[in-house]
Amino acid sequence: MDMLKALVPVEMTLASNVALRYLCRKAELLGIAVQPVHVEEPDHKPHSSETGWIRRSWESGLRQAGLEEVQRILNSEKLDCFILPNPIVRVGDREDTLLEELRLGGYDFFVEGEVANFNTGAFRKRLRSKLYRQMPCPVLLVRNMIQSDRLALVLDEKTDVDSLVARFHHLFGGRAVDFDLCAYAMDDLHQDPHPDELLSEGAELLGKLGYTPARAFTLLGAPETAARSLGDYGMIVAHMDRKSNRKSPLTEVLGLVSSPILICW
Amino acid sequence: MKILVAVDENAYSRYAVRQAARLAANTWADVVMLAIEKNRAYIAEEELDPAHAHPRLRLLSRYRADFLDALGPDVDLYSDRADAPFVRREDKVLEQDLSGRKTFKLHLRDGDPVKAITSEAQAEGCDLVILGCGQHEGGWGRGSDVPGRVADAADCSVFVIREEPATSRVVCCLDHADISQESLELINQWVTIYAAGLEVVGVLKKGELREEVEAKMGEVLDYYLKRDVHALIRVVDEDSLETFIESGRKDDLMALWLKHKSPLQRLFHSKRVNALVNHASSSMLILR
Numbered sequence: 001m002d003m004l005k006a007l008v009p010v011e012m013t014l015a016s017n018v019a020l021r022y023l024c025r026k027a028e029l030l031g032i033a034v035q036p037v038h039v040e041e042p043d044h045k046p047h048s049s050e051t052g053w054i055r056r057s058w059e060s061g062l063r064q065a066g067l068e069e070v071q072r073i074l075n076s077e078k079l080d081c082f083i084l085p086n087p088i089v090r091v092g093d094r095e096d097t098l099l100e101e102l103r104l105g106g107y108d109f110f111v112e113g114e115v116a117n118f119n120t121g122a123f124r125k126r127l128r129s130k131l132y133r134q135m136p137c138p139v140l141l142v143r144n145m146i147q148s149d150r151l152a153l154v155l156d157e158k159t160d161v162d163s164l165v166a167r168f169h170h171l172f173g174g175r176a177v178d179f180d181l182c183a184y185a186m187d188d189l190h191q192d193p194h195p196d197e198l199l200s201e202g203a204e205l206l207g208k209l210g211y212t213p214a215r216a217f218t219l220l221g222a223p224e225t226a227a228r229s230l231g232d233y234g235m236i237v238a239h240m241d242r243k244s245n246r247k248s249p250l251t252e253v254l255g256l257v258s259s260p261i262l263i264c265w
Numbered sequence: 266m267k268i269l270v271a272v273d274e275n276a277y278s279r280y281a282v283r284q285a286a287r288l289a290a291n292t293w294a295d296v297v298m299l300a301i302e303k304n305r306a307y308i309a310e311e312e313l314d315p316a317h318a319h320p321r322l323r324l325l326s327r328y329r330a331d332f333l334d335a336l337g338p339d340v341d342l343y344s345d346r347a348d349a350p351f352v353r354r355e356d357k358v359l360e361q362d363l364s365g366r367k368t369f370k371l372h373l374r375d376g377d378p379v380k381a382i383t384s385e386a387q388a389e390g391c392d393l394v395i396l397g398c399g400q401h402e403g404g405w406g407r408g409s410d411v412p413g414r415v416a417d418a419a420d421c422s423v424f425v426i427r428e429e430p431a432t433s434r435v436v437c438c439l440d441h442a443d444i445s446q447e448s449l450e451l452i453n454q455w456v457t458i459y460a461a462g463l464e465v466v467g468v469l470k471k472g473e474l475r476e477e478v479e480a481k482m483g484e485v486l487d488y489y490l491k492r493d494v495h496a497l498i499r500v501v502d503e504d505s506l507e508t509f510i511e512s513g514r515k516d517d518l519m520a521l522w523l524k525h526k527s528p529l530q531r532l533f534h535s536k537r538v539n540a541l542v543n544h545a546s547s548s549m550l551i552l553r
Contacts, residue, residue, distance in 0.1 A: 014474075107482075113472070115467065116499045144497045145490070184379045213389065221517055258464075258497045 002106040003082070006140070007101060009016055009094075009232045010036040010070045010087065017073075019142035022260060026234070027081035029149050031175055032108075036074065036087040037101060038160075040066040059091045066091075080093030083195045090178055095131040108171065109138045109262070120255030127251070131190075133242055135265065138167055140235075142260040144251060148234040151179035153213070153240075155198045156250040157191055164239035165205040167264040173209075178223055179237075181206070181213035182230070186249050189209040223252035230257050237262045266294040266447075267368075269391040271382045271415075272328050273300070273405055277397030280429045282328045285395045286335035287458050290536045295368035296391050298332070300325050307319065317463060319359060322351065325371040327362065343369040356388070375385050378405055379414045394423045398543070413539030415502055416551045422451060424528045426541050427515070432459040432548070436513065437520040438506065440468035442476040442524050448552040449488055452520060455550070456494055461518070463489060463496040470503055473502035503514065507537070513547035520550040 008023060023034060040062040066089040074083065090097045102110055114126070126132055132139065134237065153168060155161060156200060164232050183195035194203070195218040203216055219226050230236055236259050254261050269328055270285040272278040282298075289296055300321040315324050326347065344365030351361050359373040374381040386394050396413040398404050405411035416423045435456050458462050466483050467474050474482075480500055489496040501509045513519040523538070542549050 014479045017483060018486075032548075117469075118499065119505055120500045143499075146496060206476070258499070 001247075003031055003104070004178050005035060006032045006109050007035050007037055007098070007100065007105060007107045008111045010038050010073050012073065013113070015115050017113070017144075018115075018145055019111055019113030021075075022145045023140075023143045024081035025145065025147075026149070028217075029175065030171075033083070034081060034083045035105070035107070036070055036083060037098065038066045038070045038087060039097045040089070040091045041094055042091060042130045051084070062091045063089050081259075096128060100129055100136055106228075109140055110135060111140040111142065112144045116256070116258055118256070119204075120252055120257045121220060122210070123255035124247075124251070127240075127242075129154055138171070138262055138264040140260060140262045144258050146232075146234045146259050148232055149178060149236075150233055151235045151237055152182050152230055152233040153179055153202065153237045154182045154184055154186050154200055154230070154250065154253070156248060157193060157198070158241060158248055158250070159198070159239045160241065161198065161205060163200050163265055164237070165202065166207065167239070168206075168237060169209050169211075169260075176191055177211075179211075179213055180233075182219050182251060184219045184226055186222065188218065195259075204239075210224040223244055223249055223256055226253045227256035227258075231259060233259050234258050237264070238262045266292045266393070266504055267391045269382070269389060269394045270296065270298045270328075271378075271385075271396040272324065273296060273378075273392060273397075274324060275397065275399070275404055277399060277404060277428060278328065278427065279331060279397075281395050281397035281426045282331050283335040283455075284424075284426055284430065284458075286332045286534070288393075288454060289342065289367075289397075290336050291454055292456060293367060294458070295345070297334075297368075297370045297372055297385065297391065298325055298328060299374065299382065299385050301371045301378045302375050304375045308548055310396070311550045315359065319373055321373055322359070322361075325361075325373065329369070329371060337484060341365070342367045343482065345496060346377075347400075358385075358388075364373045364515050368376055374419045375497060378411045381420060382411075383418045383420075386421055388421050392421055393451065394419055396423070396425060396427045398427050400546070400547075402425055410543045411541035416536040416549065419551075420553065422448065422553050425549045425551075427546070427548045429501050430459065430518070432461050432518045433516045434462045434464060435518045435520060435531055435550075436461070436464045436466060437485075437522070438466045438468060438501070438510065439478060439482060439502075439522055440470075441522065442481040444481065444552070448522060449485065451550075451552065453489070453492060453494060455518060456489075459518070463494055465489075465496055465499075466476050466509075467496050467498070467500045468506055469500050472502065474500055483507045508540055510546055513545055515546050517547040519545065519547045 070087040183198040185191050185195050188195050197217045240263050302321045348359050351359050361371040363369045412425045465485050467478050508520050
């Protein structure tokens with residue numbers, strides 16, 4: 001079984017710290033190798049020269065400072081999972097640099113931390129960002145260090161179930177994962193497809209690949225209530241169509257839930 | 266640790282007494298139980314039986330029995346005798362000292378309940394005031410806003426208990442980095458007592474989590490994780506904070522770290538702390 005490769009920004013923030021710690025605790029479950037990346041964003045003040053050795057030495061100074069910061073963070077956390085030994089440190093725009101690395105590096109997923117907000121505006125803004133709109137792989141957004149190893153695959157009427165199941169298989173194939181299948185809707189009236197049909201479709205596709213959910217259930221209610229009900233899961237896995245469902249009720253649930261969320265595109 | 270339990274004749278005071286007992290059993294606290302009566306004066310009061318002259322002394326004795334009941338027979342911290350005399354102290358407080366291995370005193374004061382409770386907490390050097398509160402209203406007499414005013418005026422932490430709590434979540438709002446070890450331990454106690462989940466909520470100022478608050482949230486998280494307390498982190502915008510606290514449910518315990526120079530304290534100037542405590546659905550813990 002191959003190890004998955006995850007690109008993880010290492011920064012001096014609480015969110016980044018939580019993401020790293022969560023990832024290392026779940027390293028066995030996920031079977032991942034962590035590739036740390038750090039992007040130093042230069043300020044936009046004019047420098048004495050935009051080209052030549054002055055700029056190159058200024059950039060190399062920034063890179064060196066970034067590398068030292070990453071090493072300091074990794075050392076202080078005493079993480080015992082498999083972290084690739086050479087952190088990538090770049091100077092440039094964070095989004096562009098991360099996108100470039102994700103495209104070139106062939107990563108299985110991107111992992112970053114986010115402190116959940118009761119106002120889901122920050123989450124929606126993140127979904128609208130260039131990084132999330134163009135990311136070539138799933139993203140694991142870590143909000144808290146949840147101890148449970150149980151996963152929930154959450155479907156709604158806009159979910160591309162085929163695509164979600166394929167991603168799930170790619171990431172978790174061959175690993176002993178304990179997961180539930182959940183169909184979410186505000187209510188089950190006029191839902192097309194009906195939550196029960198979604199559950200059947202999901203269970204059938206998963207069954208073909210040899211997976212059986214421990215429990216399949218429909219979750220009805222307002223996003224706040226649903227988010228609370230899903231709070232005990234160690235990870236929520238959902239599919240999102242980047243063009244059409246950034247404003248769906250499921251997106252609200254994903255914005256509010258405390259657990260880490262794996263968003264497959 | 267010294268706890269002041271303020272009681273009146275309403276059912277919520279009984280809940281407050283039971284919760285105080287649970288905390289006392291865990292922390293081996295010294296306890297003062299206080300009742301407040303209206304100003305009154307008797308001619309030759311010393312010749313009267315104190316229990317007849319001051320009916321609230323009987324109330325205090327009943328609550329003391331409830332307190333000892335809630336502790337259970339295995340907790341041998343406080344004496345169960347009832348024969349100590351009532352003594353009128355120089356500061357007019359009527360006191361019955363029923364201490365065992367740990368201090369347990371019944372106090373009766375008269376006058377305005379807010380002044381009586383805050384003065385008592387200060388005079389006794391209490392770390393925590395526990396008092397009950399009506400649902401969606403302060404209680405302590407018709408139209409009264411006593412719990413809110415006590416929460417605002419006291420120098421120490423104040424726990425306002427709404428009803429018999431089935432607390433499943435403790436939500437702590439943090440907007441400054443200067444929080445005491447005692448307050449962290451107090452949260453730890455309630456989380457353990459209720460077997461509740463813990464959420465540490467940072468307050469965003471203009472959409473940003475200030476650096477020192479972020480660092481403190483990290484420390485708080487570490488503190489609880491090291492003690493195997495499952496803590497979640499979250500942030501809330503300063504503008505939505507009041508709505509967020511008011512939206513706390515009956516099974517939540519909302520905790521606010523207030524300091525005199527805390528931005529949260531400025532945000533919740535007196536009337537708002539008062540209103541928030543009196544009108545919230547959840548129990549409130551004001552940490553100082």
